[in-house]
Amino acid sequence: MGDLRSLADLSDEERTAAEALLFRLADDEFVLAERYTEWQVIAPTLESDLALSNIAQDELGHARVWYDALNRIGHTEQSLVWERDPGSFRHSTLVELPFEEGDWADAIVRSYLYDVAEDLRLDAVAESGVHELVDPIEKLRSEEEYHLQHAQQWLERLCDDADGLDHVQDATDRLFEHALTLWVPGPEAAAIEEYGLRGDSLASMRRQWLDTVGSFLESLGVTMPLDPEDDPADHRPAAVGRDGSHTDHWPRLHDDLTETYRELDRSDVRRLRGESA
Amino acid sequence: MSGGVPDEGVTEPGPDEEPTPCAYTEYRDGDSESDRTYPATGADADGVEARVWAAIRDVEDPEMPVSVVDLGLIYGVTVADGVATIEMTLTYTGCPARSMLTGDIERAAEGVEGVERADIDLVWSPEWTLEMVTDDGEQALREFGVSI
Amino acid sequence: MRWEVFRQDKRGDYHKHCGDIHAPDREMATLFAQIQHGRRMTTNSLWVVPSDEVTEIDTEDTAFGGRTDKAYRWATTYNVDASFAKEVEDSEKEQAAVERERGATASEGEGDD
Numbered sequence: 327m328g329d330l331r332s333l334a335d336l337s338d339e340e341r342t343a344a345e346a347l348l349f350r351l352a353d354d355e356f357v358l359a360e361r362y363t364e365w366q367v368i369a370p371t372l373e374s375d376l377a378l379s380n381i382a383q384d385e386l387g388h389a390r391v392w393y394d395a396l397n398r399i400g401h402t403e404q405s406l407v408w409e410r411d412p413g414s415f416r417h418s419t420l421v422e423l424p425f426e427e428g429d430w431a432d433a434i435v436r437s438y439l440y441d442v443a444e445d446l447r448l449d450a451v452a453e454s455g456v457h458e459l460v461d462p463i464e465k466l467r468s469e470e471e472y473h474l475q476h477a478q479q480w481l482e483r484l485c486d487d488a489d490g491l492d493h494v495q496d497a498t499d500r501l502f503e504h505a506l507t508l509w510v511p512g513p514e515a516a517a518i519e520e521y522g523l524r525g526d527s528l529a530s531m532r533r534q535w536l537d538t539v540g541s542f543l544e545s546l547g548v549t550m551p552l553d554p555e556d557d558p559a560d561h562r563p564a565a566v567g568r569d570g571s572h573t574d575h576w577p578r579l580h581d582d583l584t585e586t587y588r589e590l591d592r593s594d595v596r597r598l599r600g601e602s603a
Numbered sequence: 604m605s606g607g608v609p610d611e612g613v614t615e616p617g618p619d620e621e622p623t624p625c626a627y628t629e630y631r632d633g634d635s636e637s638d639r640t641y642p643a644t645g646a647d648a649d650g651v652e653a654r655v656w657a658a659i660r661d662v663e664d665p666e667m668p669v670s671v672v673d674l675g676l677i678y679g680v681t682v683a684d685g686v687a688t689i690e691m692t693l694t695y696t697g698c699p700a701r702s703m704l705t706g707d708i709e710r711a712a713e714g715v716e717g718v719e720r721a722d723i724d725l726v727w728s729p730e731w732t733l734e735m736v737t738d739d740g741e742q743a744l745r746e747f748g749v750s751i
Numbered sequence: 752m753r754w755e756v757f758r759q760d761k762r763g764d765y766h767k768h769c770g771d772i773h774a775p776d777r778e779m780a781t782l783f784a785q786i787q788h789g790r791r792m793t794t795n796s797l798w799v800v801p802s803d804e805v806t807e808i809d810t811e812d813t814a815f816g817g818r819t820d821k822a823y824r825w826a827t828t829y830n831v832d833a834s835f836a837k838e839v840e841d842s843e844k845e846q847a848a849v850e851r852e853r854g855a856t857a858s859e860g861e862g863d864d
Contacts, residue, residue, distance in 0.1 A: 373772055373783040380786055387697025394725060462727035465696060472786055479779050733793060749793065 330457040333399050340521045344456055345399060346416070346514035347523050350568065351451070352392035353417035354508075356407070358440060359385040360583055361421060362433070370430050377476050378433065384469045391466070395458035403595045408587045412572070412580040416512055419567040420504040422576045431484055431493035432501070438477035439505040442538050444470060446531045453525030478542070485546035495548055502551040503561045509535070512568040532558060642675030642735040651682045651717040658711040659689065665700045669743045671708065675735025678726065680712075685719035687712045692731045753802035754780040756788050761795045771802065 333341060362382035369375035393406050404410075420440065425432045448470075452463045484490035509532035518524055536558070540550050552561060565571040587595075645656030659680070660672045671677060671691075679690040689708060693701055705723045712721035736744070753773055757766035769788050774780035777799070784799045 371773055373774060373779075373787070377783060377786050380790070383697040387695065390701075391696050391727065460728075462696070465727040465730050468730065469696060472782065475782055476786075479782060483775060483779070 330455060330460055332457045333395065336456070339517060340523075341399060343514050343517035343521050344454075344459065344523055345396065346512055347451070347454075347459070347518050348392050348396050349416045350512060351447075352389050352396065352406075353415045354421055354440075355385045355392065356389035357415070357417045357579070358421040359383075359389060360579065361423075361425070362437075364425065365433055368428075369433075374430075374476075374480070377472070378437075381437070381473050381476065384473070387469070388462075388466050391462045398458060404593075408584055408592070408595065412577055413570045415567075415572070415576070415580070416570065417567050418504065418507040418510075419563055419565055419573050419576075420501060420508060422567070422572060422579055423501070423504060424575050424579075426497070426500070429493060429497065430480075431490065431497040434477055434480045434484065435494060435497040436501055436505075437473065438481055439501065439539060440508070441470065441474040441477055443505075443508045443531075443535050445474065446526070446534055447524075450524040450526040450531060454523040456523065459523070481542075481546060485548065491547055494546070498543065498548055499551055503563045506532075506558050506561055507563065507566045507568060508532075509558070510562065510566045510568045639678075641678070641729065642672075642737050643678055644672060644737060645677075645680060648680065651687075651715065652680050654715045655680050655682060655687050655689070655712050655718060655721075658715050659708055662704070662707045662711050665703055667744065667747050667749065669740050669747070671704065673737045673740030673743060675731065675737065675740070676704075677708075682718060685717065687715070687718045687721040688724055689721060690724045690726055692726055694731050696727070752776070752780070754784070755800045755802050755805055756784045757798040757800070758788050758792075758794055759796040759798075760793050764795070766796070766798050772799070777801075 333344060336344060359382045362378055362385065365378050366375065369378055393401075393403075396406060397403075420436060423436075425436075448463055448467060451459050454460060481494065484494050509528045511528055515528065519527060536552070540552075540554075544550060552558065563573070565573050645653060648656050656672065656677075659677055660670050662671050663669060664671060664674060674694075676693065677689065677691050681688050681690075689712060691705075691708065693704070698704075705725065709721045709723055712718055752775060753771055754777075755771050756769050758769045759766045772780055772783045772787065774783055780799050781797075784797050788794065789797055
């Protein structure tokens with residue numbers, strides 16, 4: 327590993343590219359965490375309730391870490407979340423979709439597709455050569471350990487049962503094209519690639535992701551919504567998230583999570599014991 | 604390797620000769636991460652920096668009566684031109700007491716004579732582990748009922 | 752299925768029971784055990800055991816420690832100031848307390864041993 331440069335050391339163009347990448351990472355984790363917390367108290371077992379809550383807390387922590395890096399290049403908590411235009415969020419549409427009510431398979435399939443992607447993505451970002459991108463990777467990985475295990479083990483058991491397999495198939499059919507938006511390039515993709523901020527291209531990671539999730543899901547009896555010869559680019563939803571276009575569900579979710587801030591007419595972010603942001 | 608006959612063409616260094624660098628290892632010069640030892644305790648700091656370490660030492664984990672220094676969370680302290688920079692980490696990225704802790708540490712440092720402003724540099728590597736807890740920290744934890 | 756979880760803080764310690772878990776099989780039981788009992792506290796090892804495999808015997812099944820007064824085994828009648836060694840002092844106090852307790856229950860079940 328060579329010397330790492332800090333965000334402040336980058337050229338303006340490089341920094342803009344890094345910023346776009348950071349928003350992608352942070353927004354994904356943040357919105358995913360928000361959705362996961364909806365399962366609190368209503369997960370099928372107490373153990374999974376705890377597990378998914380833990381996973382949500384992890385993802386929130388990870389979002390926090392990426393937003394921290396954005397803090398370093400001038401963003402404030404207000405501009406990152408509370409007062410930010412929902413159309414400027416860059417998360418994949420997969421993470422903003424509401425859960426099909428009561429459908430645990432939805433949560434599990436979503437988690438699985440996301441966590442396999444996360445694994446590949448963290449590997450790629452670890453090669454960026456930028457301190458704020460590389461520094462947290464090891465820590466994030468160690469906290470991610472249980473996420474994929476939890477999803478995989480649940481998938482195996484859900485698919486063991488005809489009913490469960492039906493639900494998993496439905497969820498996969500419903501979520502898959504949104505999962506593909508994990509790999510859709512954003513407006514800064516060319517720059518991100520040019521400056522080597524990702525050690526692997528989106529197309530290549532998508533290929534590996536498709537291979538992994540494809541073989542695992544098929545081994546469980548799930549039919550993949552995509553054939554190997556299909557071009558994933560032909561299977562995009564109308565809104566892809568990565569360019570700021572989102573499904574109709576996003577504005578409502580954003581409203582929910584900013585509601586208190588707006589209702590109480592805040593202009594700063596209150597912390598414990600009254601320290602301001 | 605056993606003391607057998609060396610391969611043809613390879614000269615084995617004798618027991619009293621200088622060791623030779625391994626041909627398969629990449630050696631790096633300079634201030635590498637491995638030059639630093641953890642936990643850092645500021646034991647060899649002096650002047651303002653030593654005072655900052657002392658002030659931070661009074662800051663405790665919000666749940667247990669252990670100093671953040673003894674927990675091994677503080678990786679480094681440097682003071683330059685009245686600005687103290689504290690390099691630190693947390694045990695968990697999702698730590699709910701994060702801003703309470705960083706706020707306390709900032710205020711502790713700013714209360715030191717010679718420090719006008721304190722900046723927290725939150726880092727995640729090297730990854731914090733239990734091995735970074737000092738002996739005093741272990742003692743305090745044990746007294747509190749957490750065995751380590 | 753129910754599973755009992757035992758946690759060992761550090762190498763050489765005894766595993767202590769720390770809770771139970773519901774899971775369909777061993778693989779998921781160990782995953783949940785890690786999440787609930789291994790993440791936020793110091794853990795060197797976890798044992799995950801099907802609850803059915805745990806055999807319990809309690810005071811209704813048997814009188815632990817026998818029914819006769821074995822106070823004669825302990826040297827509680829010497830006049831020694833044990834304050835020179837705290838462990839000895841503690842041990843003596845413990846023995847005396849147990850002896851008192853035994854004295855109270857010995858009348859209930861005097862029998863052969």
